[in-house]
Amino acid sequence: MGPVRLGLDIGATKTLGLVLADDGVIKAEVREPTEPGADGVVRTAAKVVDALRDAVDEPWTGPVGVGVPGLVDVERGAVKHAVNLGLDGDWVPLGDLLGDRLGAQVVVENDVNVASLGAAALSGEDDLVYLSIGTGLAAGLVLDGRLRRGVHGAAGEIGHVPVDPMGVYCQCGQRGCLETVASGSAIAAAWPSTDLPPAQALFAAAQAGDEKAIAVRDRFAVGVAEAIRVLSLAVDPRTIVVGGGVAQLGDQLRAVVAAALLDQAASSPFLASLDLAGRLRVVPADRPVAAVGAALLGR
Incomplete structure (x- = not known):
């Protein structure tokens, strides 16, 4: 079995994570209610990733990809104006915060942008x-x-x-x-x-x-x-x-x-x-x- 990738869609009400194989097959999905605020978002995301790791006993490669609403600085992995997540102040370094919690590199992108990538791949x-x-x-x-x-x-x-x-x-x-x-x-x-x-x-x-x-x-x-x-x-x-x-x-x-x-x-x-x-x-x-x-x- 080849390596797999992890992706998270963080929304105001729920965080959906999945494990994706190189052939496009979804190996596992986990949903959790999203806790608001920077600490809550990181805690929820980490809970989802931990559950995905437990669900699929396969090596995963590359960074954990994260789609999140709001204005995203892709280079810094920072988020701003994600009001529905309680991230409505200064830039929040979500990539670093979540990366430290997971012990892995995290790539952050706007949620609509990642959805367009997913739609392109699936279609x-x-x-x-x-x-x-x-x-x-x-x-x-x-x-x-x-x-x-x-x-x-x-x-x-x-x-x-x-x-x-x-x-x-x-x-x-x-x-x-x-x-x-x-x-x-x-x-x-x-x-x-x-x-x-x-x-x-x-x-x-x-x-x-x-x-x-x-x-x-x-x-x-x-x-x-x-x-x-x-x-x-x-x-x-x-x-x-x-x-x-x-x-x-x-x-x-x-x-x-x-x-x-x-x-x-x-x-x-x-x-x-x-x-x-x-x-x-x-x-x-x-x-x-x-x-x-x-x-x-x-x-």
């Missing part, structure tokens, strides 16, 4: 945009097989492109950003739910014929389509993959976004020729793309 595509629709809205870019971070690490921050000068204020300080209409938090604000996740509740109500739900769902779909259109016109990827928490809706999500893309292209032969709806894919619910991408970081 076999080397030219794609990964659009993550979770609490916020952001994209990862894998272009000709290479991850594009940007000079300031801001490549793919599509959620903060303003589209409505009269829209609500965004947490970034601008007004009417795409994230305010095309994200999980936007759905939660427009369609609050106590018994189901808001996106599931909204789509179920729309499916049942609720006119208000249909209007909210369709406005959300138009916002996602606008994000895809902007990204596609900027970098023209071969494939557009939608992931993140809202992507748990699966083909329901793909269908309404594809319909919005087709509607936008109906009056534009140019847009129609690009076939954006035909390039659209949704990550299957059982594919842990972020953890897979994290495991590939040291490659």
Whole structure:
């Protein structure tokens, strides 16, 4: 049996770790609730890695890869503005802190970037945009097989492109950003739910014929389509993959976004020729793309 790699996807509610073989087979997975704060994040991650080591009696090579929300300085392995993790002050040297705890090298990357790497690996595509629709809205870019971070690490921050000068204020300080209409938090604000996740509740109500739900769902779909259109016109990827928490809706999500893309292209032969709806894919619910991408970081 060949060597394996370890990858962690650290989120606000859970940390998912996995062991990945060189042939792409996932050998083990472990989930733990994420404790907030620097000490809590390190403690949770270490617990997951210890459990993975116990689960797989095989040598592992290379660094432990970590995907984490927020602004990431890849060279230093430092994280900032990961508010949902309780890391909202100065730079936190997460790579060093976790490396000292594990006795191993740790490579840290933004969670959407590692998810785009995972999506590329699992799909076999080397030219794609990964659009993550979770609490916020952001994209990862894998272009000709290479991850594009940007000079300031801001490549793919599509959620903060303003589209409505009269829209609500965004947490970034601008007004009417795409994230305010095309994200999980936007759905939660427009369609609050106590018994189901808001996106599931909204789509179920729309499916049942609720006119208000249909209007909210369709406005959300138009916002996602606008994000895809902007990204596609900027970098023209071969494939557009939608992931993140809202992507748990699966083909329901793909269908309404594809319909919005087709509607936008109906009056534009140019847009129609690009076939954006035909390039659209949704990550299957059982594919842990972020953890897979994290495991590939040291490659």
